[in-house]
Amino acid sequence: MSLEVTLGDLHLNNPIMPASGCFGFGREFSAFYDLNQLGAIAIKAATGEARFGNQTPRVAETSSGMLNAIGLQNPGVDGIIEQELPFLRQYDVPVIANIAGSTLEEYVDVARKMSEQAAVKALELNISCPNVKEGGVQFGTDATLAYRVTEAVKSVSSKPVFVKLSPNVTDITDIATAVEKAGADGLSMVNTLTGRRIDLHQQAPIIANGSGGLSGPAIKPIAIHMIHQVRQKTDLPIIGMGGIQSTEDVLEFLLAGADAVAVGTANFQNPFICERLVQDLPETLQAYGFNSVKEVRDARCSHQSTSL
Amino acid sequence: MSLEVTLGDLHLNNPIMPASGCFGFGREFSAFYDLNQLGAIAIKAATGEARFGNQTPRVAETSSGMLNAIGLQNPGVDGIIEQELPFLRQYDVPVIANIAGSTLEEYVDVARKMSEQAAVKALELNISCPNVKEGGVQFGTDATLAYRVTEAVKSVSSKPVFVKLSPNVTDITDIATAVEKAGADGLSMVNTLTGRRIDLHQQAPIIANGSGGLSGPAIKPIAIHMIHQVRQKTDLPIIGMGGIQSTEDVLEFLLAGADAVAVGTANFQNPFICERLVQDLPETLQAYGFNSVKEVRDARCSHQSTSL
């Protein structure tokens, strides 16, 4: 069965990729399975300079979800290019470079450098990290700023630019249409919702940063809804994510309007999850009457006039 | 142990109440336990005229949560006053009347009538129902409209007015401060987040309405965070809600900044939940070193300068 998908100029062998920040730069997971099986790899966010990130604890568990406030820890764009991309070059799988920053200039700078890398096949503009004050979340909640940073990054990138949207907004279609106008080649949605847990013994937040980003199955219905909403407004390719744990979840995202999916939190529970989803997807598609990923997309489109 | 709480002019014997829409008008639950044990009862939303609500299915399950799109079915404000309030009058427990509408005039009309009822001790202005196009959600996502409807309702209500905030916004503190300026006596937070599930067999949404409101433990960290955020900006009493299932959850909400709590979805799983929370709360407070609900509040206030 053909699992191939085409996201604009980006061709993937299958629609499954690990989500940024949940897979490092692939090295650790390569001990579990052959990364060539993946549709793509979204690597951890890069910033202009190296960052240490937030104080620990950086993670907490919630019902069917988790909070994280890693704080964009990374060796900086140059560090990633020198230390991490060479490892990924041995694989024949498109790398999607996640780009973060606190200023428009930083985004542009990181995007320019990343887009020049042969292994990098697309950029993912992270304007939605809720975990650092200067992590670009303001770009993700204001349509004008989202437009500006997208336009600026597009002007320096030779690779397709996916904009990763924040769900912490009143109307996500506003941001989606703004970045589409600015030239975005696709959308990634969604990033985490801002949440908090308080330790009853300490009477203080569990996450040292106070709040963190909520991910996992808890947010899946919200992600599905937002993808559906945005799909009504645009034909841009969408990489869907938020709580995917099973091939049924993958199909639900595809039916909601996504063209490919990313898997985040589930990698922590089962390091083999992405491989398993790739392997099991054909059977699930068949069970629901589809003979390719493209057929799912066609079914969705024909339902779109109705209330799907 | 004293569980008493004071929400402005409203005195409750304890901080536990069922959430609007999850307890009907109390009748069904009175078959399980004596409603006098409750701190208050938030009754189902009232609109100007009777409403039939949305098509079924109206509920769907999600991981640690559920979606609902009841669509504000209710016999109308006059119907509630005639058919439902007389039953509640036999109890000595404050009734909080949830007020919905599609226009400012409808809100004002319903609020005026409800506030005249002796059994009703406060109004809860529902500007956050995501499940009907004309359900007032626009009032909950726009600070100016939120201000206007609150001001108008305040001008006709002889009872304290709590405004129930929508979590489907970019910055909930904007709405909270707007309604405070308009004279709100308190806040209820949060209502449901908009979500969606797609049935893979039907390739159509499970909820006939398409989307529904997400409630339950899945949203608890989001509710906790929003209450914390709003608590930094205002001293208004806050009724907290979103996924409460245990007395530990109650304490977490109180520490986050709530003064009382409402329990919604958990009533469906365990019809005795509110009674159980009232009965078990003293033991839990004690286990964490508190001798009254007021002490929790004092602890929270002394922590507020820090990052709690």
Next chain:
Amino acid sequence: MIVEDMTIQKNECIALNTFEMVISGEEIPLHIQSGQFVHIQIGDGKLNMLRRPLSIADINRISQTITLIYHVTGDGTKWLSTLTEGTILNVLGPLGNGFEIKHSEGNQILVVGGGVGVPPLYHLTKQLVRHYQVTVVLGFATREAVFYEDEFRELTKTYISTDDGTYGHKGFVTDVVSQLDLNFQHYYACGPMPMLQAVQEQMIDTPGQLSFEERMGCGIGACFACVCEAKNDNGYVKICQDGPVLQASEVIL
């Protein structure tokens, strides 16, 4: 209406994806009636927020047990199917309005069931046969899905149909009913909505009772999740409280 911890006495696969479960308790088995249902908690209630409604297939007041028959459909029933004897289930019940069986207008009664609509008809039929001539027509998707045929046959004349013709009459229950040369004074039906519609239409001149399914929240009448349009003053009924059994004449299908 109470919440009771009941103990699983038996949990067996009796047909394709179909399980028969016998559970015992102190209260519910003594008070529940034919056509009523129970609302079952799934797991420890931290992942699954909603209980699952299941009808009563049989009641034994002496051994204080009830029998449920369920089809494995999704996560909840899949979980149920893994449970072993001795496991405790948290059960809310008895819920809803059951079958009414005091009509003295006549003698010939029709009972029609389809798929997982069959279970509630078993205990009903047991009671009906004491006083009436009862004819049972049960429809299933396919041969492997057929269950309780012998149990019904022991009680009264029973016809089986399968959609694909792999067992019994090929076709729908209404095809079987139309071949019966009998004049029924009352009928009872439970099954999927298209079947109920077809039966209601076919039996338009006969008083009958239909048992409905609808997705539920509370199961006790408080949340308005399960309403259905009806020809009454309110314009609606709540399946969990006014139903699941309703007069055929009352509802708008």
Next chain:
Amino acid sequence: MIVEDMTIQKNECIALNTFEMVISGEEIPLHIQSGQFVHIQIGDGKLNMLRRPLSIADINRISQTITLIYHVTGDGTKWLSTLTEGTILNVLGPLGNGFEIKHSEGNQILVVGGGVGVPPLYHLTKQLVRHYQVTVVLGFATREAVFYEDEFRELTKTYISTDDGTYGHKGFVTDVVSQLDLNFQHYYACGPMPMLQAVQEQMIDTPGQLSFEERMGCGIGACFACVCEAKNDNGYVKICQDGPVLQASEVIL
């Protein structure tokens, strides 16, 4: 690093809220080393997204079992405590960097453990006593919390302290250590952060290895949840990958 379904052979309460669990498997028991840890899935993974890290208290390569000792702290360990013999646990391991035991500089070795920091020191001590003079000092909160005293005594000289003085020496492990008139060439410590800090300070001139705890996401070095400041080129270490055992001189407490 593999994911293995392991079988519970034993799960017993051995002290206040403290359980000893023995689990068997094909791979992990053969390859895991003292000081490494396993990452355990809680439930079916639908409610609890994060695995729980637990150290190895003992390893038996012949029976292919490992022993875990855990304190019931929250939902995950509470769930573990309810499991019975024969239950399958989904285990990711072996993870992290264990204790290094090839230092020939001297003969006198100190092992200091506090509370749930004690378990990983047991298998370590078993190995150390083959070659060195080992002194063990274990601290617990109170008498009922003490565990594995006999097991350690069988191996070597062991001192126990309790915070409240209800058993052994009253006070902290560092109080006991300061009373020992011995010149240690190396030390190992595992326990709560304040204890590690106190021990590190007390033993500032002695090389040592500390085992750390930090909240974890992946457990394999990919998510950066578990970093800790360190005196190395990166400025940090990941507890799950570079640790949990680190040279005392390397970390900034």
